Amino acid sequence: MDTGDTAWVLASAALVLLMTPGLALFYGGMVRTKSVLNMMMMSFGALALISVLWVLYGYSIAFGDDLGAGLVGDPTQFIGLKGLLGDSNLVFTVPAMAFVAFQAVFAIITVALISGAIADRAKFGTWMVFSGIWATIVYFPVAHWVFAFDGATAGEDSVGGWIANRLGAIDFAGGTAVHINAGAAGLALALVLGKRVGFGKDPMRPHNLTLVMIGAGLLWFGWFGFNAGSAIGANGIAAVAWVNTMVATGAAALGWLITEKLRDGHATSLGAASGVVAGLVAITPSCSSVNPVGAILLGLVAGVVCAFAVGLKYKLGYDDSLDVVGVHLVGGIWGTLAVGFLATADAPAGVDGLFFGGGVSQLGKQAVGAGAVLVYSFVVTYILGLILQKTIGFRIDTEDEVSGIDLAAHAESAYDLASSSTGTFRPTSGSVSVTSQEVPA
Amino acid sequence: MKLLTAIIKPHKLDEVKAALEAFGVQGMTVSEASGYGRQRGHTEVYRGAEYTVDLVPKVRLEVLVDDADAADVVEVVVKAAQTGRIGDGKVWTTPVDDVVRVRTGEHGVDAL
Numbered sequence: 001m002d003t004g005d006t007a008w009v010l011a012s013a014a015l016v017l018l019m020t021p022g023l024a025l026f027y028g029g030m031v032r033t034k035s036v037l038n039m040m041m042m043s044f045g046a047l048a049l050i051s052v053l054w055v056l057y058g059y060s061i062a063f064g065d066d067l068g069a070g071l072v073g074d075p076t077q078f079i080g081l082k083g084l085l086g087d088s089n090l091v092f093t094v095p096a097m098a099f100v101a102f103q104a105v106f107a108i109i110t111v112a113l114i115s116g117a118i119a120d121r122a123k124f125g126t127w128m129v130f131s132g133i134w135a136t137i138v139y140f141p142v143a144h145w146v147f148a149f150d151g152a153t154a155g156e157d158s159v160g161g162w163i164a165n166r167l168g169a170i171d172f173a174g175g176t177a178v179h180i181n182a183g184a185a186g187l188a189l190a191l192v193l194g195k196r197v198g199f200g201k202d203p204m205r206p207h208n209l210t211l212v213m214i215g216a217g218l219l220w221f222g223w224f225g226f227n228a229g230s231a232i233g234a235n236g237i238a239a240v241a242w243v244n245t246m247v248a249t250g251a252a253a254l255g256w257l258i259t260e261k262l263r264d265g266h267a268t269s270l271g272a273a274s275g276v277v278a279g280l281v282a283i284t285p286s287c288s289s290v291n292p293v294g295a296i297l298l299g300l301v302a303g304v305v306c307a308f309a310v311g312l313k314y315k316l317g318y319d320d321s322l323d324v325v326g327v328h329l330v331g332g333i334w335g336t337l338a339v340g341f342l343a344t345a346d347a348p349a350g351v352d353g354l355f356f357g358g359g360v361s362q363l364g365k366q367a368v369g370a371g372a373v374l375v376y377s378f379v380v381t382y383i384l385g386l387i388l389q390k391t392i393g394f395r396i397d398t399e400d401e402v403s404g405i406d407l408a409a410h411a412e413s414a415y416d417l418a419s420s421s422t423g424t425f426r427p428t429s430g431s432v433s434v435t436s437q438e439v440p441a
Numbered sequence: 442m443k444l445l446t447a448i449i450k451p452h453k454l455d456e457v458k459a460a461l462e463a464f465g466v467q468g469m470t471v472s473e474a475s476g477y478g479r480q481r482g483h484t485e486v487y488r489g490a491e492y493t494v495d496l497v498p499k500v501r502l503e504v505l506v507d508d509a510d511a512a513d514v515v516e517v518v519v520k521a522a523q524t525g526r527i528g529d530g531k532v533w534t535t536p537v538d539d540v541v542r543v544r545t546g547e548h549g550v551d552a553l
Contacts, residue, residue, distance in 0.1 A: 311489050
């Protein structure tokens with residue numbers, strides 16, 4: 001065991017955990033005042049549920065020994081994290097539990113990312129049921145495909161996932177497993193749930209862009225754990241990933257802002273925040289395989305492409321409310337394919353892409369990996385969404401949607417700025433009334 | 442007595458308030474309002490999508506005045522609030538039957 005590596009992986013896991021509350025702010029600021037709490041609760045619900053499922057069986061499905069064809073790990077091997085507690089259980093140079101922690105927060109944020117596509121209109125209970133099933137049949141297996149390396153997590157002779165080992169696509173920190181996966185799922189759910197009431201007609205302005213900016217800042221901060229932490233060590237690979245993550249993100253924000261300035265006349269704060277996230281998404285799969293100048297180019301393209309991609313929903317007529325498709329799916333596809341173009345053997349991954357004389361073979365592998373995750377996630381999510389819609393219902397009543405999901409789903413209002421409302425207060429909702437004399441000193 | 446209601450641009454509030462104080466007006470009520478007249482709204486752009494915002498922020502200012510002062514106070518407000526550009530707002534007066542000062546119970550002009 002290497003204590004330096006362990007310290008970095010544990011710190012990275014905490015950084016990545018903070019990304020989900022950061023995402024809650026990023027998404028929460030973009031919706032209207034009547035649905036900000038529900039928007040944030042979808043992220044916090046994922047935090048609560050997926051952390052439990054991960055410990056119970058999620059880690060085992062993702063990182064247990066392969067059951068065949070590199071598709072899914074053995075769900076019983078590490079059930080309840082059995083057998084992983086001792087110091088002797090190492091993944092690379094860190095205790096298995098540190099790796100469990102680090103990968104857990106990836107599963108959480110992937111689920112939370114989907115929620116942006118179905119803002120303002122999803123039943124909270126159904127969202128929670130969806131989250132648990134989706135993580136089980138989509139994320140955990142796909143994490144196995146992409147993150148489980150032969151002989152790394154389930155014993156020396158163990159077999160890992162097909163994309164990481166058989167195909168040999170490079171996805172350092174989850175362009176496919178996290179972003180294409182969440183983006184395709186978001187598109188599927190947006191189609192199943194349908195458009196919000198008034199979509200394309202009523203103004204649905206972001207209610208608090210300062211929250212969005214804070215959220216984007218927390219995402220950027222946490223993403224250093226996401227990408228540099230994926231080195232699973234405190235080493236040069238982590239340092240390269242860190243610098244690439246910084247510079248690609250800066251370039252993407254510039255790309256988005258320049259696009260807006262030329263196209264719409266103004267560089268906007270929402271554009272800056274969105275460009276930051278687009279850059280972070282795009283550099284995620286590629287941060288170990290490009291040099292910093294390549295990362296700048298990659299980020300710049302991501303910013304420009306995603307700034308145009310977020311307009312697709314109006315042309316094609318689907319209500320991906322907060323642009324999970326335009327930012328995560330499109331950014332994830334670009335970042336994953338960009339490895340095939342911009343990878344250089346000088347970078348830690350040691351592979352040359354098309355622009356560095358490596359030919360098209362890596363690009364082909366990248367395309368297969370990206371396409372497989374996209375199709376699997378979209379199809380399974382669409383079917384799962386339809387089943388939930390037909391059985392327990394996925395969409396709230398129109399009346400509740402128009403008056404606001406916060407009140408309907410959670411019996412809360414986000415803001416009490418004008419405290420002119422009157423009413424009565426009861427300390428508990430039970431029938432026992434508490435007087436001041438009865439309260440123990 | 443008359444109630445003067447003025448809908449003005451928010452950034453002109455301080456000037457209007459100062460002008461009214463200089464005239465001798467002792468109190469006023471100010472609230473945030475939104476609306477539009479010939480100015481219509483304005484355009485905002487979020488992720489490339491344009492939103493036309495119909496209702497623009499305004500300040501609504503209300504002052505109770507004696508009949509004799511009403512015309513002068515209207516002039517004071519109009520002069521202070523004017524920029525000459527579209528969207529400056531409107532000022533109007535309405536007759537008031539009675540006014541009571543809650544603290545003392547005084548009625549009419551004494552309560553102003």
